[in-house]
Ligand SMILES: Nc1ncnc2c1ncn2[C@@H]1O[C@H](COP(=O)(O)OP(=O)(O)OP(=O)(O)O)[C@@H](O)[C@H]1O
């Protein structure tokens with residue numbers, strides 16, 4: 001039993017085939033993801049919604065190679081992740097994915113600039129180039145004046161903007177954000193979404209959210225329930241991306 | 253911001269904890285330096301003894317066992333030997349001695365030695381090597397020649413009730429008529445000498461001696477000429493056999509020529525015991541260090557699991573993160589080592605004496621047990637060897653202590669980044 005989305009996957013950035021994540025504790029079994037099939041196009045913003053425990057975070061972690069699926073195939077940017085050893089997943093996370101966390105996850109004793117430089121450091125980018133790029137990214141998220149500030153000297157919204165700049169550091173084709181506005185007030189959240197939306201013009205942004213209003217800003221909304229993909233809508237009021245052709249929801 | 257620098261910076265995230273950890277690490281380093289100082293002092297002592305012995309030959313009247321009481325001149329070298337030996341090629345120094353014994357308690361006795369001020373104070377039955385250290389008052393000087401003054405070993409001083417406190421007024425009266433199963437009485441008036449210094453020799457019997465100027469000795473014991481011992485020091489160790497040959501040709505049957513070897517006994521028993529103990533102490537201190545580093549680093553990994561997860565989620569390799577933590581551990585040990593070195597330079601000397609008395613002395617052969625500490629120059633100077641030891645142990649303990657933490661880091665999942673949410 002698996003829900004599948006029939007999509008033309010040839011031009012997709014992300015492709016999932018019958019992906020399941022099952023947590024076992026003793027004899028108990030939690031099917032966090034249950035037969036997910038999915039294709040996501042290059043560029044554009046995709047919102048993932050669903051009730052608590054429906055598997056949204058699990059899905060994001062598997063796509064971002066933070067976690068491995070129990071079953072199924074995950075192909076991102078043409079590369080099957082299942083085949084990669086741990087070191088391969090590390091370089092995948094470094095080059096292909098940018099994570100934006102609900103709690104920002106900025107390193108507390110590094111300045112905003114240093115936090116943004118980190119992923120480039122891991123990628124072996126030279127010092128001058130690192131600094132130049134980090135400056136530009138922080139400028140882009142409107143924090144040019146706060147380069148030297150430590151995370152605790154920044155507001156929640158500012159911290160999340162630093163985190164977004166950090167996610168963009170190695171110019172990855174994919175940004176994953178798990179409830180990026182969960183710790184922010186609605187006005188600040190709105191600003192973060194606008195920023196993510198802008199970023200989605202040049203790459204794929206996958207964002208998990210509970211806020212229905214924010215989800216409506218996305219080009220496409222994936223509905224999860226009990227680990228299954230139950231609906232896949234282009235959001236109202238926005239025109240579909242050309243490569244993004246969600247099909248019908250059904251059983252395969 | 254490279255990972256090494258990041259690691260060192262992490263050290264200063266929690267300053268109170270850094271202080272506590274550095275103190276915990278400073279303590280074993282301090283202990284280590286104390287142990288190193290003790291081992292070093294004993295080895296220096298051995299070297300000094302060896303230095304006194306290696307190039308030297310001892311001349312004694314044939315058949316005299318070296319224990320000479322001034323009775324009849326049979327046991328005594330004729331005075332002319334002094335000039336004869338001085339004339340031999342490659343003899344750099346000649347030191348004449350006169351010896352007598354005086355009873356103390358029961359079957360015990362003390363040695364009375366006449367020497368020229370400035371000559372090596374050789375200690376009967378040990379080393380004939382001698383490296384006594386003045387621990388109170390002063391040494392004999394040229395001005396003391398013929399004067400009724402003496403310096404006394406700390407054991408003899410104790411027996412006679414002489415302390416550093418009463419040294420200014422202290423005298424000792426030698427009753428030459430007293431006898432002992434192996435000491436003959438002399439029909440000489442009692443002689444009182446002023447005690448101007450107390451020395452420590454490093455072993456029990458060495459501390460039961462008294463040194464007075466040779467001329468004073470001659471007067472008190474009425475020995476106008478003759479010698480008990482004569483030490484001839486060659487200008488180089490290589491020349492000793494040659495000097496010995498010439499001595500034999502020149503002096504023939506009249507003298508015994510002995511190459512002193514007692515230093516070997518010291519080296520075998522005392523030095524080895526101390527070096528073994530101090531090395532044991534160093535290993536123990538290093539083990540303590542590893543344990544402290546282990547817990548500090550484990551705590552750091554536990555606390556920063558989400559940070560490590562975040563690093564991994566951002567694409568850091570396990571190796572890079574481990575590098576940062578190792579740098580932090582080495583820096584922490586470095587801070588601890590500096591603190592330990594500081595504490596050592598403040599209190600190391602004093603503590604080394606205590607540690608020696610409490611921790612090392614009980615393991616020494618009986619003749620050194622209570623006496624060796626006094627003669628050692630336990631300094632709180634940090635020699636290059638000490639710095640080298642500090643650096644090596646610092647590095648090794650940091651690496652060994654962080655091994656488990658490093659393993660945890662490598663195994664941590666990037667999912668840790670979201671587990672704290
Ligand atoms: N490490 C784990 N061990 C066991 N069960 C887990 C684990 N992680 C997630 N689960 C379970 O898997 C299911 C999906 O979890 P997931 O975190 O993906 O949900 P979610 O949609 O993100 O929920 P929320 O909106 O509350 O964040 C839940 O039932 C959860 O309890």
Ligand SMILES: [Mg+2]
Nearest residue numbers: 056057058178
């Ligand atoms: Mg979630």
